[in-house]
Amino acid sequence: MAYRVGVIGGGQLARMMVPPAVHLGIEISVLAETEGSSARLAATRVGDYHDVDVVLDFARGVDVVTFDHEHVPQPVLAALVEAGVEVHPGPAALAVAQDKIVMRERLTALGLPIPDWAAVHDAAGLEAFLADHGGRAVVKTARGGYDGKGVRVVSGAHDADDWFAALADGGSGGALLVEELVEFRRELSQLVARRPSGQIVPWPVVETVQRDGVCAEVFAPAPSSAGRVADVADDIARTVAERLGVTGVLAVELFETTDERLLINELAMRPHNTGHWTIDGSVTSQFEQHLRAVLDLPLGDTGCHRPHSVMVNVLGGPTTGTMADRLPALMLDQPAVKVHDYGKEPRPGRKVGHVTVIGDDLDESVFRARAAVEFFTE
Amino acid sequence: MAYRVGVIGGGQLARMMVPPAVHLGIEISVLAETEGSSARLAATRVGDYHDVDVVLDFARGVDVVTFDHEHVPQPVLAALVEAGVEVHPGPAALAVAQDKIVMRERLTALGLPIPDWAAVHDAAGLEAFLADHGGRAVVKTARGGYDGKGVRVVSGAHDADDWFAALADGGSGGALLVEELVEFRRELSQLVARRPSGQIVPWPVVETVQRDGVCAEVFAPAPSSAGRVADVADDIARTVAERLGVTGVLAVELFETTDERLLINELAMRPHNTGHWTIDGSVTSQFEQHLRAVLDLPLGDTGCHRPHSVMVNVLGGPTTGTMADRLPALMLDQPAVKVHDYGKEPRPGRKVGHVTVIGDDLDESVFRARAAVEFFTE
Numbered sequence: 001m002a003y004r005v006g007v008i009g010g011g012q013l014a015r016m017m018v019p020p021a022v023h024l025g026i027e028i029s030v031l032a033e034t035e036g037s038s039a040r041l042a043a044t045r046v047g048d049y050h051d052v053d054v055v056l057d058f059a060r061g062v063d064v065v066t067f068d069h070e071h072v073p074q075p076v077l078a079a080l081v082e083a084g085v086e087v088h089p090g091p092a093a094l095a096v097a098q099d100k101i102v103m104r105e106r107l108t109a110l111g112l113p114i115p116d117w118a119a120v121h122d123a124a125g126l127e128a129f130l131a132d133h134g135g136r137a138v139v140k141t142a143r144g145g146y147d148g149k150g151v152r153v154v155s156g157a158h159d160a161d162d163w164f165a166a167l168a169d170g171g172s173g174g175a176l177l178v179e180e181l182v183e184f185r186r187e188l189s190q191l192v193a194r195r196p197s198g199q200i201v202p203w204p205v206v207e208t209v210q211r212d213g214v215c216a217e218v219f220a221p222a223p224s225s226a227g228r229v230a231d232v233a234d235d236i237a238r239t240v241a242e243r244l245g246v247t248g249v250l251a252v253e254l255f256e257t258t259d260e261r262l263l264i265n266e267l268a269m270r271p272h273n274t275g276h277w278t279i280d281g282s283v284t285s286q287f288e289q290h291l292r293a294v295l296d297l298p299l300g301d302t303g304c305h306r307p308h309s310v311m312v313n314v315l316g317g318p319t320t321g322t323m324a325d326r327l328p329a330l331m332l333d334q335p336a337v338k339v340h341d342y343g344k345e346p347r348p349g350r351k352v353g354h355v356t357v358i359g360d361d362l363d364e365s366v367f368r369a370r371a372a373v374e375f376f377t378e
Numbered sequence: 379m380a381y382r383v384g385v386i387g388g389g390q391l392a393r394m395m396v397p398p399a400v401h402l403g404i405e406i407s408v409l410a411e412t413e414g415s416s417a418r419l420a421a422t423r424v425g426d427y428h429d430v431d432v433v434l435d436f437a438r439g440v441d442v443v444t445f446d447h448e449h450v451p452q453p454v455l456a457a458l459v460e461a462g463v464e465v466h467p468g469p470a471a472l473a474v475a476q477d478k479i480v481m482r483e484r485l486t487a488l489g490l491p492i493p494d495w496a497a498v499h500d501a502a503g504l505e506a507f508l509a510d511h512g513g514r515a516v517v518k519t520a521r522g523g524y525d526g527k528g529v530r531v532v533s534g535a536h537d538a539d540d541w542f543a544a545l546a547d548g549g550s551g552g553a554l555l556v557e558e559l560v561e562f563r564r565e566l567s568q569l570v571a572r573r574p575s576g577q578i579v580p581w582p583v584v585e586t587v588q589r590d591g592v593c594a595e596v597f598a599p600a601p602s603s604a605g606r607v608a609d610v611a612d613d614i615a616r617t618v619a620e621r622l623g624v625t626g627v628l629a630v631e632l633f634e635t636t637d638e639r640l641l642i643n644e645l646a647m648r649p650h651n652t653g654h655w656t657i658d659g660s661v662t663s664q665f666e667q668h669l670r671a672v673l674d675l676p677l678g679d680t681g682c683h684r685p686h687s688v689m690v691n692v693l694g695g696p697t698t699g700t701m702a703d704r705l706p707a708l709m710l711d712q713p714a715v716k717v718h719d720y721g722k723e724p725r726p727g728r729k730v731g732h733v734t735v736i737g738d739d740l741d742e743s744v745f746r747a748r749a750a751v752e753f754f755t756e
Binding site: 001002003015016018019020022023024025027028041042279283284292297298299300301303305306322323324325327328331332335336338339340341342343353358 | 396420675
């Protein structure tokens with residue numbers, strides 16, 4: 001019988017699981033939030049992932065449930081496990097991804113390198129942290145943030161009063177996360193995949209350039225990372241995957257500090273924007289590897305086709321029309337660029353696609369990828 | 379607006395158009411012959427492609443109609459064109475692919491190199507051809523043959539009497555094709571893609587090994603083909619594409635004779651088994667290129683990731699169970715092999731999947747690909 005994977009969430013990550021599923025003969029189905037989702041081709045059901053009955057019904061037709069995002073509530077996850085459904089990553093691992101304070105508690109307990117942090121309940125708590133950290137810090141909401149949302153640099157005790165007020169209203173945990181403002185040379189990302197039975201396979205560590213808190217560009221492998229940086233990043237990600245029991249793809253976003261330490265910034269337990277280059281640049285893409293991992297199939301080779309892969313996001317999309325309208329001009333100009341259009345309506349700041357260029361020269365690949373994206377964003 | 383491509387036929391060629399459609403943001407839909415077809419994920423309709431109304435209705439939702447096979451009847455194609463539907467390849471080109479005698483007439487008129495041939499109506503005609511060609515020849519039915527079906531080596535005037543009788547009964551053209559038995563060193567295949575507006579882009583010529591008339595293995599590029607062989611193959615395919623007005627992918631199967639000539643064996647006007655290696659081995663796969671070509675989008679780069687790509691078909695499939703059952707053992711043994719499972723029931727001789735290995739050493743890649751396929755066929 002064919003393997004059957006059900007994906008909760010119909011975003012571009014679910015969409016990009018479709019091609020490797022087609023090739024490997026895996027039956028993929030998607031529980032999408034809306035009609036016309038990015039993953040609509042494989043969407044067998046449209047429904048609310050907060051609704052236990054909807055999710056249980058969706059899960060009946062598949063061998064394993066996995067995710068496009070980390071937002072499925074714990075009671076829904078518990079109901080799936082209770083019903084005997086294979087869920088990867090599992091509820092315990094996802095709990096760590098779902099709450100940034102829980103994440104810091106666990107990473108601290110594991111002795112992993114992270115920025116100084118505290119859970120603060122009010123302006124007084126924030127003031128105390130600021131006093132110990134040079135008067136500036138980063139405040140993050142514990143839950144629900146993504147792509148720069150729910151993240152704010154503060155320099156005064158009252159700079160997060162609105163968020164404290166919202167906490168008091170909503171009562172979601174009752175604390176904000178505050179972290180030291182790290183002086184970093186660059187940001188890195190280490191992806192690994194882990195099977196339930198234990199096998200872990202990494203890709204090379206990559207450099208990621210963020211703009212306004214959103215991933216804009218990725219260089220794979222990270223320039224000048226061979227040796228210590230690659231080894232430490234790999235060690236950190238393996239430790240996180242094993243000790244948190246992550247299954248599927250794990251992304252560990254890292255700061256490389258000006259004093260040459262690697263500190264964990266965030267974790268994601270799913271295919272990740274910083275791994276999109278693997279579709280065109282690696283023997284096994286993160287989407288194929290995620291499917292293999294959640295099915296507990298042996299993991300694939302993660303060698304690279306060429307010395308450099310460069311991924312640039314299409315953020316917002318064209319000022320008029322759609323990516324499709326710009327495709328002919330781009331393809332004429334850049335026949336070797338790989339285009340990925342998520343089938344989403346353009347909207348300022350929205351991730352609507354990406355391009356990848358692979359090659360022997362980093363500078364040329366970067367130039368080509370940036371030039372390609374300009375066709376989609378002007 | 380997104381581009382919308384409709385594919386008539388739900389086989390593995392339609393199935394393998396789905397991944398590049400997903401990446402490029404092309405809406406793909408398939409008119410399949412049956413429920414549970416290989417391309418079922420994209421099958422928006424199940425119906426008979428001989429039925430003009432079914433095909434016209436299917437075509438209403440797309441920008442261009444293309445094909446998984448060459449068997450759509452000319453009256454149906456004419457009705458599509460009449461209704462203003464873009465059809466690629468078009469009826470005139472497909473007419474040449476649909477009838478092997480028409481094909482030889484056209485190739486002869488173009489002065490292209492082909493084996494000696496004749497259209498014969500009876501045993502006397504066959505006997506005359508045999509007398510001129512050393513007493514042995516190949517007889518082919520003009521229509522409906524594929525994968526070795528409708529092809530027979532004969533050494534006597536009455537060896538095709540059953541086929542002549544069937545012709546008289548059915549009246550489909552009234553002739554069989556007879557060709558000289560070519561002494562060839564090896565078989566080659568030259569794929570190109572051509573846009574309606576004229577651009578043509580080739581892949582490297584490949585060597586193909588046939589067993590029982592079915593493609594079994596492909597080595598890309600063909601060993602020792604750089605230079606004259608590659609140039610001549612490229613010239614032949616370009617000429618065919620231009621002069622027959624082929625749009626989309628064209629495969630030209632060639633004999634490399636013992637006296638170093640290249641002769642055209644057959645043509646296919648669609649993605650072709652001898653191009654499956656491009657999914658994993660080329661910057662632009664034949665399936666992506668076919669979509670680009672039929673939409674008249676600029677064609678992609680056809681460079682290769684590694685010096686050698688080796689494709690081996692999974693013919694028949696496992697003696698018990700399915701390819702999926704054998705996947706764990708294969709993946710454990712060969713993490714770099716790319717597996718393609720067409721989601722079809724195993725049946726003796728049936729093409730149910732293929733594997734591709736890319737690498738720097740041809741012998742090692744061949745060894746690995748063959749070893750991988752053994753997991754699926756024992």
